[in-house]
Amino acid sequence: MSTCFITQPIHPEAVRFLHEQGLRTRFATMPTMEAVIAEVGDAEAVITRDLGFSAEAVAAAPALRIIACHGSGTNRIAVAAAARRGIPVTRAVDANSRSVAEMTIALMLAGARRICPADAAVRQGNWGFRYEGAGTELHRKTLALVGFGAIARHVAQIAGHGLGMKVVAWSPSVPDDVFAAHGVVRVACIEDLLVQADVLSLHRPASVSGQPLLDAKHLELLPGHAIIVNTSRGSAIDTRALTEMLKAGRLGAAALDVLPQEPPLPDEAALSCPGMTLTPHMGATTEEALIRMAMMCAHQIMDCLGGRVPAHIVSPPA
Numbered sequence: 001m002s003t004c005f006i007t008q009p010i011h012p013e014a015v016r017f018l019h020e021q022g023l024r025t026r027f028a029t030m031p032t033m034e035a036v037i038a039e040v041g042d043a044e045a046v047i048t049r050d051l052g053f054s055a056e057a058v059a060a061a062p063a064l065r066i067i068a069c070h071g072s073g074t075n076r077i078a079v080a081a082a083a084r085r086g087i088p089v090t091r092a093v094d095a096n097s098r099s100v101a102e103m104t105i106a107l108m109l110a111g112a113r114r115i116c117p118a119d120a121a122v123r124q125g126n127w128g129f130r131y132e133g134a135g136t137e138l139h140r141k142t143l144a145l146v147g148f149g150a151i152a153r154h155v156a157q158i159a160g161h162g163l164g165m166k167v168v169a170w171s172p173s174v175p176d177d178v179f180a181a182h183g184v185v186r187v188a189c190i191e192d193l194l195v196q197a198d199v200l201s202l203h204r205p206a207s208v209s210g211q212p213l214l215d216a217k218h219l220e221l222l223p224g225h226a227i228i229v230n231t232s233r234g235s236a237i238d239t240r241a242l243t244e245m246l247k248a249g250r251l252g253a254a255a256l257d258v259l260p261q262e263p264p265l266p267d268e269a270a271l272s273c274p275g276m277t278l279t280p281h282m283g284a285t286t287e288e289a290l291i292r293m294a295m296m297c298a299h300q301i302m303d304c305l306g307g308r309v310p311a312h313i314v315s316p317p318a
């Protein structure tokens with residue numbers, strides 16, 4: 001009987017499905033890479049969440065035939081090391097995109113309407129925040145998207161149709177007709193995107209180098225009232241520069257679901273920055289997305305172990 005090793009809890013429906021298909025499941029005892037390396041053993045399949053799966057973990061799993069990523073971003077998985085052993089890494093394409101898009105819209109609105117400071121004010125007895133806390137409408141404002149994949153397309157649809165925003169996007173590898181089909185204006189370079197952003201939202205994968213795509217120089221191109229939302233990866237933006245600009249009143253607001261270090265250290269500057277809304281990387285944490293991600297992993301594993309090519313194999317970095 002083959003074993004599927006699971007690094008962190010997943011939806012029980014997928015565990016049940018794997019058992020019905022004749023697989024044994026084994027969970028890591030701790031959500032650490034050390035535990036994963038020590039415990040992966042003879043597993044033929046792995047499901048991993050944000051913990052990822054390091055090259056050492058690949059080396060510690062001699063019988064491994066597939067690594068299924070329970071999510072979209074595979075930046076913490078040693079895809080190249082797996083590829084050298086002929087082990088496919090799959091990802092859960094489009095399984096959480098609607099949930100992350102809805103979270104993105106929630107964070108945009110939280111920034112525009114100052115929801116967190118307003119909540120704090122009411123609890124502190126400051127009903128007068130009603131007069132001090134004027135926000136801004138999103139209707140007819142420009143939403144600028146970095147990356148135009150699965151999540152960004154949902155965000156564009158909700159913001160364009162639901163909120164009446166003008167949506168522009170920069171994503172060099174996406175064909176023209178995809179932008180047109182979503183009623184989104186294609187922008188040729190990141191600089192052109194930034195200068196027109198009333199709201200800027202990031203939706204591209206982490207770079208292989210880990211270098212931020214948006215550094216301090218980029219952030220200075222943004223209008224002083226801009227709202228920045230990041231639900232992609234903490235490394236996509238220079239969070240320290242963003243925090244400094246926000247503290248200096250050179251940006252409107254920011255809302256981050258992701259941070260460069262997760263969980264953050266107590267001295268993370270974003271934690272004490274006024275105007276900053278923070279959530280603990282939970283864009284994909286909905287019942288619906290959790291089921292879809294786990295079931296997609298389970299099907300990819302059954303396909304692979306059954307001799308079929310699983311869907312959504314990630315290409316190793318060039």
Ligand SMILES: NC(=O)c1ccc[n+]([C@@H]2O[C@H](COP(=O)([O-])OP(=O)(O)OC[C@H]3O[C@@H](n4cnc5c(N)ncnc54)[C@H](O)[C@@H]3O)[C@@H](O)[C@H]2O)c1
Nearest residue numbers: 072073100147148149150151173203204205231232283284
């Ligand atoms: N907060 C969360 O819980 C959460 C959940 C899902 C995904 N994410 C993050 O969001 C990212 C996007 O997810 P998705 O499902 O939309 O992915 P996707 O693969 O559907 O889309 C990614 C988009 O980025 C573009 N892109 C890739 N490299 C780029 C580059 N160097 N410059 C500009 N654009 C580039 C791609 O062409 C594509 O349009 C993921 O990689 C992940 O990091 C976060």
Ligand SMILES: O=C(O)[C@H](O)CO
Nearest residue numbers: 049050071072073284
């Ligand atoms: O990339 C993703 O799907 C989310 O960040 C959850 O890991």
